[in-house]
Amino acid sequence: MKCKKCNNGVLINDLCNDHFIEYFENIVKKTIKEYNLIEKDDKIIVATSGGKDSITILYLLNKFYNNVEALCIDEGIKGYRSKTLLTLKQFCKEYNIKLNVYSYKKEFGHSLDYFMDLISKYNKIKKLNIKPCTICGIFRRYMINKYSTGFDKSATGHNLDDESQAILMNLLKNQIPILARFGPLTGISNENLFVPRIKPLYFLSEKEILTYSYLKKFDLFYTECPYVPQAFRAEVRDNLNEISKSKTNEIKLNIVNNFLEISKKLKSKYKDTIQINYCTICNIATNKKICNKCELIEKINMVKKECKL
Amino acid sequence: MVKVYIEKDNKNIELEFNGKIIDLAKSLNVNIETVICVLNESVVNENTNIKNSDNIQFLSVISGG
Ligand SMILES: [Zn+2]
Numbered sequence: 339m340k341c342k343k344c345n346n347g348v349l350i351n352d353l354c355n356d357h358f359i360e361y362f363e364n365i366v367k368k369t370i371k372e373y374n375l376i377e378k379d380d381k382i383i384v385a386t387s388g389g390k391d392s393i394t395i396l397y398l399l400n401k402f403y404n405n406v407e408a409l410c411i412d413e414g415i416k417g418y419r420s421k422t423l424l425t426l427k428q429f430c431k432e433y434n435i436k437l438n439v440y441s442y443k444k445e446f447g448h449s450l451d452y453f454m455d456l457i458s459k460y461n462k463i464k465k466l467n468i469k470p471c472t473i474c475g476i477f478r479r480y481m482i483n484k485y486s487t488g489f490d491k492s493a494t495g496h497n498l499d500d501e502s503q504a505i506l507m508n509l510l511k512n513q514i515p516i517l518a519r520f521g522p523l524t525g526i527s528n529e530n531l532f533v534p535r536i537k538p539l540y541f542l543s544e545k546e547i548l549t550y551s552y553l554k555k556f557d558l559f560y561t562e563c564p565y566v567p568q569a570f571r572a573e574v575r576d577n578l579n580e581i582s583k584s585k586t587n588e589i590k591l592n593i594v595n596n597f598l599e600i601s602k603k604l605k606s607k608y609k610d611t612i613q614i615n616y617c618t619i620c621n622i623a624t625n626k627k628i629c630n631k632c633e634l635i636e637k638i639n640m641v642k643k644e645c646k647l
Numbered sequence: 648m649v650k651v652y653i654e655k656d657n658k659n660i661e662l663e664f665n666g667k668i669i670d671l672a673k674s675l676n677v678n679i680e681t682v683i684c685v686l687n688e689s690v691v692n693e694n695t696n697i698k699n700s701d702n703i704q705f706l707s708v709i710s711g712g
């Protein structure tokens with residue numbers, strides 16, 4: 339099989355190595371342009387984990403724009419984060435990118451490992467439904483928001499697989515108001531409360547991203563987080579990959595494109611239902627009385643107290 | 648013998664095989680959507696033919712960002 343643009347052999351998507359790299363970068367540029375994700379002089383912070391997705395978007399934004407820094411949240415996951423952090427430090431040094439690292443330990447007093455240990459001990463007495471991904475979803479998000487202040491955009495490596503899975507999950511769980519926030523640019527309105535979150539890899543699959551990082555010879559840490567992901571997400575992911583077999587990205591693209599088609603209406607419908615309050619404990623913007631972060635801290639403190647720790 | 652590494656299961660296999668990578672993947676129950684194929688250190692298309700003495704890795708594309 340020959341590349342559809344030249345005479346070289348095909349690597350992926352009917353393209354040879356070089357034309358695939360060109361195609362990949364063009365999709366990112368096109369997504370940024372079409373969804374107005376970045377202005378020329380924007381200060382951009384990229385939330386990175388050291389995995390293929392965030393390394394790729396960090397590399398590309400740094401290639402295309404002048405004001406790019408990296409942000410890494412060190413949750414404190416033994417044997418995982420220390421290694422990815424090392425990879426990330428080397429990468430940022432090589433490409434001359436400023437890396438900002440903030441830890442759970444400094445922010446919340448303890449590592450994720452400590453919190454999970456505490457919760458699993460407590461679970462033996464009473465069931466407290468807190469999963470590792472729940473903690474990260476709340477604490478990481480909070481810290482990313484906090485340390486993105488002062489930047490114009492906060493970018494993440496979310497890809498076509500993440501997004502099509504998330505859309506399906508929210509549909510299946512009947513969570514349309516949450517779904518309304520999705521898209522290459524996150525949020526419902528320009529609330530101006532948070533730094534806008536952008537996802538320039540929105541239309542590229544995990545497979546394409548791993549191929550790109552392999553061709554670019556990024557020194558990646560190829561291991562998953564040791565904490566088991568949400569069971570439901572894994573189920574949706576595996577089923578979606580099963581349906582997508584031999585159809586490449588077609589099915590996943592159909593999901594996100596159909597969603598984007600209706601998302602404008604969703605956003606305007608749910609715009610007025612979002613009530614912005616300020617957390618009575620820490621005063622950050624939230625749609626509840628007490629923000630998710632403070633609520634989680636209260637739960638953890640309660641566990642500590644009951645376990646007499 | 649073809650040497651195969653399946654990252655998802657952290658499994659090394661050696662077997663007799665002649666044909667396309669995609670068919671090898673099928674016979675080993677590897678969903679081609681979830682892997683990239685690395686043949687003797689270079690990433691290759693799944694329709695590539697492999698022969699004995701080749702070294703093929705199925706690297707899992709699923710991992711945290
Ligand atoms: Zn070509």
Ligand SMILES: [Zn+2]
Pocket residue numbers: 617618619620621622628629630631632633
């Ligand atoms: Zn709060």
